[in-house]
Amino acid sequence: MRWIALTVGLSVLLATLAGAQGWHEPKRGTVERKALMDALRGPAQSLFGAPVEFVVGELRVSGNLAFAMVRAQRxxxxxxxxxxxxxxxxxxxxxxxxxxxxxxxxxxxGGRWVVKDYTFGATDVWWSYGPICKVYRPVIADVCQGM
Structure with a gap:
C-alpha cells in the first residue's frame, strides 16, 4: 500500500514540476510538431541530402520559442x-x-516556425552560451543555471 501511495505521490510531483518548467512538448502527430520538424528539414537536407526524417529526443515549446534535440536518418x-x-x-x-x-x-x-540556429555533430553544449540563454531561457533553462 505504501508503494502505491509513493508511486502516486511521485507521479503528482513530476507532473507539477513539468508544468512549472514553463514549456510543453508538442505531441506526435500534431500540427505544431510537424511544423517544427519541417522547419529543420531544409537545413538538415542541405547537410545530408534528401530525404531526411528525425527521431526526436527533446522538443520544447514556450510561447514563440522552441528547442529541439534530434537524430537525423533516412x-x-x-x-x-x-x-x-x-x-x-x-x-x-x-x-x-x-x-x-x-x-x-x-x-x-509571422505564424510559422523559423530555425534561428542549429548544429549537427556538436561536441559541446553550444546552446548553453550566455547570450543564447538570455533569449531562449524559457526552453533551455536547465542548461543555463548560474548564467
Missing part, C-alpha cells in the same frame, strides 16, 4: 551514410562527432 530508420552527403563533400563535419545528432533553436515569426 525514412524508415535507415542510417545516413555521412561520407555520401553534401555536407561531407563540403568538409562540414568534425571527425569525432555523432554527425546525425543535432540541436535547433526556433522562433515563431
Amino acid at each position: 525514412p524508415g530508420g535507415i542510417p545516413i551514410q555521412i561520407e555520401t552527403t553534401p555536407g561531407w563533400a563540403r568538409n562540414e563535419f568534425m571527425y569525432d562527432a555523432d554527425h546525425t545528432s543535432g540541436q535547433a533553436l526556433y522562433r515563431k515569426e
Whole structure:
C-alpha cells in the first residue's frame, strides 16, 4: 500500500514540476510538431541530402520559442551514410562527432516556425552560451543555471 501511495505521490510531483518548467512538448502527430520538424528539414537536407526524417529526443515549446534535440536518418530508420552527403563533400563535419545528432533553436515569426540556429555533430553544449540563454531561457533553462 505504501508503494502505491509513493508511486502516486511521485507521479503528482513530476507532473507539477513539468508544468512549472514553463514549456510543453508538442505531441506526435500534431500540427505544431510537424511544423517544427519541417522547419529543420531544409537545413538538415542541405547537410545530408534528401530525404531526411528525425527521431526526436527533446522538443520544447514556450510561447514563440522552441528547442529541439534530434537524430537525423533516412525514412524508415535507415542510417545516413555521412561520407555520401553534401555536407561531407563540403568538409562540414568534425571527425569525432555523432554527425546525425543535432540541436535547433526556433522562433515563431509571422505564424510559422523559423530555425534561428542549429548544429549537427556538436561536441559541446553550444546552446548553453550566455547570450543564447538570455533569449531562449524559457526552453533551455536547465542548461543555463548560474548564467
